[in-house]
Amino acid sequence: MTQPRPNPPQNALRLHHELTRIWGRPKGWRGILVSVNHSEIGFRFMLTSFAFFSVAGVLSMLIRAQLATHDGAFLDTDLYNQIFTMHGSIMMFLFAIPMLEGLAMYLLPKMLGARDLAFPRLSALGWWCYLFGGSIILLALLGGVAPDGGWFMYTPLSSKAYSPGINADVWLLGITFVEISALAAAIEITVTILRMRAPGMRLTQMPLFAWYMLGTAAMMLVGFPPLILGSILLEIERAFGWPFFDVARGGDPLLWQHLFWLFGHPEVYIIFLPAAGAISTILPVMCRTTIMGYGAIVAAVLGLVFLSFGLWVHHMFTVGIPHMALAFFSAASALVAVPTAVQIFAWIGTMWKGRPQMRLPMLYLMGFFSTFVMGGLTGVMLAIVPFNWQVHDTAFVTAHLHYVLIGGFVFPMMAGIAYWMPLFTGRRAIRGMGEAAFWLVLIGFHGTFFIMHLTGLLGMPRRIDLYPDNPEWVLPNLVSSIFGFVMAAGFALFALGLILQTRYGPRTGRDPWGAGTLEWALPKPSTVYNIASLPIEGARDALSLARGEGALPGAPRHQRETLVVNMISGRPEHVAVLPGNAMLPITTAATIGVFVLLMLFGLYTLAPLGLIAIAAICWRWQGFTGTRQGHAQVTVAPGLQLPLSWHVPDGLARTGMVCTLIADGTLFACYLFAVGFLTVIAPNWPAPASTVAQGSALLAAGTVGLLALASGCARLAQGRGAGLAAGANIAAVLLLALLALRLDDPTAHARDALRGAGLGYVVLHAVVGAMLAWLCVVQRRDGRIAADRPGAAPVWRLWQDYSLASAAILAALVILQEAA
Template structure:
C-alpha cells in the first residue's frame, strides 16, 4: 500500500455540498424508510417517546379520575387494570428508555467530534423494533386486550391459569421486541463513546454527558438481559407448559421477582444517569462557569453503575427472605445515596461558584433539585426494613417512585429539550408559555404526589380501583386528582411551547447559550454530516468548518469516520460506514411478523419465520470487508491510516464484545435460575429417569468434543480453520439435537424445562457459530479474507470461544446436579 497525498483545501460551501451528497438521504417516503442518519433517528426516538408520554399521561388522568372518589364508577376493574398496567409499561419502556436512547444517538457524535454512530444500520434497526413494538402495544390497548397484570407482571397472576387471554403475551412479546432496541442502543452507544471520539480526546477529557451515557449503556448491557430471560421463560410456560414458575411442578413465582428486579432497580439508574448527564452539561452553562469536581462526578457515576446491581432485593423485603440478606440489601440500598449525593453537592457547588441565570432551562433544573432530593430521602426511608414492611405496596411507594422518576428524569429532560431545541430546529424559544408551563407542572406535581405520601402512610394500598369510604382518604385523593389535571395541563402547554418554537420561533444564532461543548460548533440546525472536518485539539469552529481538521469533506464519495484507541484517543484507522439501507426496516418487520404469529398461537409457522429472519440478517454481512486491498487514507497531513477491513481491531469486533457482555448477563441469570430452583423451590428435586441419565452421556460427550475441536480450529489463520470447523460444528448441533430427544418431558417438571432451555441455548449458539464459519469460508473465496484482511474471522473466533465456554459450563452444572461430577 502506498501513502497518498493529502487532499487539497476546499471552500466551506464545496465541502458542505460534497458531504451533504454523501451523508444525506433521498427525499420522500423512501428516504424516511431507509435513512440511517443518527440525527434523524435520534429525533424520531425523542418525538415518539414524548408521544408515548402523552398517551401514558392520558391513562394516568383516567386513573386519577377513578380514584378521585371512593367506590369510583368511572372505570370497571378490568379496564382499570389494563390502564394502570399500560401507564407504567409505556412510561418505563416506551418513554423513559427510548428518550435517553434518542438523546444519546443525537448528541454523542456531535459532542465527541464525530460524524455518526458506530453502527448506523443497527440504530435504524433499533428504531424500527421500537416503532413496531409500540404499535403492537397500542393496538392491543385499542382492541381491549392490553396487558392487565401490572407493569411488573408478577407470577402466578400472569400465568396461563389466571390470565388465559393474550393480554400477558402482548406484554411479554411486545416488551421483549422493544428491548431489542434498548440492547442495540447500548451496543451502539458503548462503542461510539469508546472508539469514535475526536483524535486526542482521552477518556479523562470527555464531556461528562459522554461519561454518563457510557455508564448508562454499560448498565443496559447487563441490566436488560435478566428481564429478557424472564419474559422468554414465562412465554415458554404460557405457550408450551414448561413450568419455570409453577410451584406445583418444581417452579417458583419468586424466580420471576428476582429476575424482574435484577432489571427493575438498575432501570431506575439507567433512567437517572442520562438526565444527570444533561444536568452536568446544562448547569455550568446556566451558571456561567465550569463544572465543579469533574473527577468526583466520574467516580460517582462508576459507583452508581456498580452499586445499582446490588439493590434488587429491597423490592422483596416482605417475601420472607433471611435476615442476613435483609441486612445486606438494606445497607446497600442506603449506601447508593452516597454517589448520588456527591453529584448533588457538585452541582450545588457549581451554582455557588458561578453566576446562575434563571433562564427556562435553569427553572427546570430548579424543579429537579426541589423534587429529586425529596424522592431520594423517601428512598432512604424505604431502604430501612421495618419502615419498608409498613409502607410496602401502599401509595407511599407510588409517590416515592414518581418523585424519583419525574423529579430525576422528566424535569432534567424538559431542561434538555429547551436547551438543545435550537440545535434541533435552528430556532429560538418564544417568551412566556414555557415559564407558565413550568410552574403549572411543578405545582401540579407536588400537589398530586406529596399528598399520596400521606394516603400511603394512612394505609391506602396501591393498584386498587376503589377504596372504602374512609374520611381521612377522601379529600386527599380528591385533591391529588385535582392537582394531577393541573400538571397535565402544564405538560400540554410545554408541548405547545416547543411546537410554536419549531414553527414560528426566530432564527437562532450559533451557540445561543454561550456553551463550550462541541455540539454548538456547527450550523443550526446541525447538517447531516455534523462537521466538515473532524476537530483537532485547540481548533476553532471556523477552522473545523473550513476543513482544516481530519478527514475533510468526502473526496472518496463514501461515509468515513475516524476510529481511535479506547483510552488515549489516538487515531487507529478509518471506518467506512454503510449508507442508507432498507435492511433495518425489513429485518424489524420480519421479527415483528414472528411476534404476531406467536401472539396468534401459530407456533409452527412462527418457527419457520425464524428461517426468514436468518436469511434477512444474513444480508447484513455484505458490508463486512472488501474484496480489494486499499491504500492508506490521508486523514491529515502526515497522518496515513488503514481502513477498517485491513485491521483486526475493527468496530464490528468491539460491537461483538459488547453484545457478548449482554449475552453473558443473560447466561449468568440462567445459571442463577438453575441454582435458585434447585435450592429454593418446593417440590424439588424430581429425579430424572435412569434411562435419561445414561442416554444423555453419549450426545453430551460428542457435543463437548465437537465444540472443543471447533474452538481449536478457530485458532488457525484466515478461513482454513472455519472450513475445517464446519463439520465439527454440525456434529455439535446434531449432538445437541440428540441430547434434546432423550430429555424427559419439559412440561412435567421445572428441572426438565431448565434442561431443555439449556440445550436450546447451546444449539442456538452452535447454529450462529456455523453460520459465521460459513461466512468466513465465503469471504475467503471472494477475497475479503486474505493477507492483511481479516473479514469476519476475528468475530467468528470470539463467538466460537464464547459458545464453547458457555456450553461447557452448562453441561458441567447439569452434571453436578445429576451427580456425575
C-alpha cells in the same frame, strides 16, 4: 507518533455539498424508510417516545379520574387494570428508555466529534423494532386485550392459570421486541464512546455527558438481559407449559421477582444517569462557570453503576427473606445514596461558584433539585426494612417512584429539551410558554404526589380502583386528581411551546447559550454529516473545521468515513467506512415483528418459519461488510496516514461483539442463577429421579468436542478452518437434537424445563456459529478475507469461543446435577 497537522483550508461550501451528497438520504417516503443517520434516528426516538408519553399521560388522567371519588364508575375493574398496567409499562419501556437512547444517539457523535454512531443500521433497526413493538402493545389496548397484571408482571398472576388471555403475552413479547432496541442502543453507544471520540480526546477528557452515557450503556448491557431471560422463560411457560415459576412442579414465582428486579432497580439508574448527564452539561452553562469536581462525578457514576446492581432485593423485602439477606440489601440501598449525594453536592458547588441565570433550562433544573432530593430521601426511608414493611404496596411507594422518576428524569429531560431545542431546530423558544408550563407542571406534580405520601401512610394500597369503605382516603385522592390535571395542562403547554418553537421561534445563532462545547460549534440546524472535518490539534474552532482543516476533510473517496481511536488514549487507529442508507433495518424489524405476532396468536407450528426468515434476512446484513481488494492507507491529515477499517482486525465490529457477548454472558449468568435459585430455594426439590440415559453424556461430550473443534478452527489464519467449523457447528446442532429427544419431559419439573432451555441456548449459539463460520467461507471465496483483510474472522472467533465456554459450563452443570 507524529502529531497530525491541520489540512490546508478548502472551500467550505464545496465540502458541505460533497458531504451532504454522501451522508444524505433520498427525499420523501423512501428516504424515511431507508435513513440510518444518527440525528434523524435519534430525533425519531425522542419524538416517538414523546408520543408514547402523551398516551401514558392520558391513561394516568383516566386513573386519577377513577380515583377522584371512592366509588368511581368511570372505569370497570378489568379496564382499570389494563390502564394502570399500560401507564407504567409505557412510561418505563416506551418513553423513558427510548427518550434517553434518542438523546444520546442525537448528541454523542456531535459532542465527541464523530460523523455518526458506530453502527448506523443497528440504530435504525432499533427504532423500527421500538416502533413496531410499541405499536403492538398500543393496539392491544385499543383491542381491549392489553396487559393487566401490573408493569412488573408478577407470577403467578401473569401465569396461564390466572391470565388465560393474550394480555400477558402482549407484554412479554411486545416488551422483549422493544428491548432489541435497548440492547442495540447500548452496544451502539458503548462502542461509539469508546472508539469514535475526536482524535486525542482521552477518556478522562470526555464531556461528562459521555461518561454518564457510558455508564448507562454499560448498565443496559448488564441490566436488560435478566428481564429478557425472565420474559422468555415466562412466555415458554405460558405457551408450552414448562414450569419455571409453577411451585407445584419445582418452579418458584420468586424467581420471576428476582429476574425482574435484577433489571428493575438498575433501570431506575439507567433512567437517572442520562438525566444527570444532561444536568452536568447544562448547569455549568447556566451558571457561567465550569463543573465542579469532574473526577468526583466520574467516580460517583462508577459507584452508581455498580452499587445499583446490589439493591434489587429491596423490592422484595416482604416476600419472606432471611434477616441477614435483608440487611445486606438494606445497607446497599442506603449506601447508594452516597454517590448520588456526591453529584448533588458537586452541582450545588457549581452553582455556588458560578453566577446562575434563571433562564428556561435552569428553571427546570430547579424543579429537578426540589423534587429529586425529596424522592431520594423517601428512597432512604424505603431502604430501611421496618419502614418498608409498613408502607409496602401502598400509595407511599407510588409517590416515591414518581418523585424519583419525574424529579430525576422528566424535569432534567425538559431542561435538556429546552436547552438543546435550538440545536434541533435552529430556533429559540417562544417567550413565556416554557416558563408557564414549568410552574404548572411543578405545582401540579407536588400537589398530586406529595399528598400521595400521606394517602399511602393512611394505608391506601396501590392498584385498587374503588375504596367504598375508606372515607378518609377521599379528600387526599380528590386533591391528587385535581392537581394531576393541572400537571397534565402543564405538559400540554410544554408540548405546544415546542411545536410553536419549531415553526415560529426566532432564528438562533451557533451558540445561543454561550456553552462553548463542540455540539454548538456545528451549523444550526445540524447537517447530516455533523462536521466537515474532525477536530485535531490546531483545528478545533468551527470555522477551521468547516473549511476542512481538521482530520478527514470531506468525502473524497465517496464513502461514509469517520475516525476510530484507541479506547483509552484517543490515538487515531484507523478510518471506519460506515454503511449507507438501506431498507434492511425496516425489513428485518418487520420480519421479527411477524415472528412476534405468530407467537402472540399461538401459531407455534409456524413460528419456526419466522425464525428461519429472521436468519435469512440477518444473512443479508453481511452484504455491506468488507472489501474485495486491497486499499492504500488514507491521508487523514498531513503527517497522519491510517488504514481503512477493512484492513484491521480490531475494528468497530469486534468491539461491538465484545459488548454483545457481555450482554449474552449476563443472560447466561442469570440462567445459572435461576438454576441455583430453584435448586436451593424452591419447594418441591429435589426433582424426581432423572431418566437421562448414559448415552446422553456421550452426546453432550460430543457437542462440546465439536464446538471445541470449531473454536480451534477459528484460530487458523485467514479463516482457513471456516468450512470445517461450519460443519462442526451443524453436527453439534444434530447431536443436540438427539439429546433433546432423550431429555426428561420438560413440562414435568422445573429442572427438566431448565435443561431444555439450556439446550436451546446452546443450539442457538451453534446455529449462529455456523452462520458466522459460513460467512468466513464466503468471504474467503470472494476475497473479503485475505492476508491483509481479516473480514468477519475476528468476530466469529469471539462468538465461537463464547459458545464453547457456555456449552462446557452447561454440560458440567448437568453432570453435577446428575452426580448429586
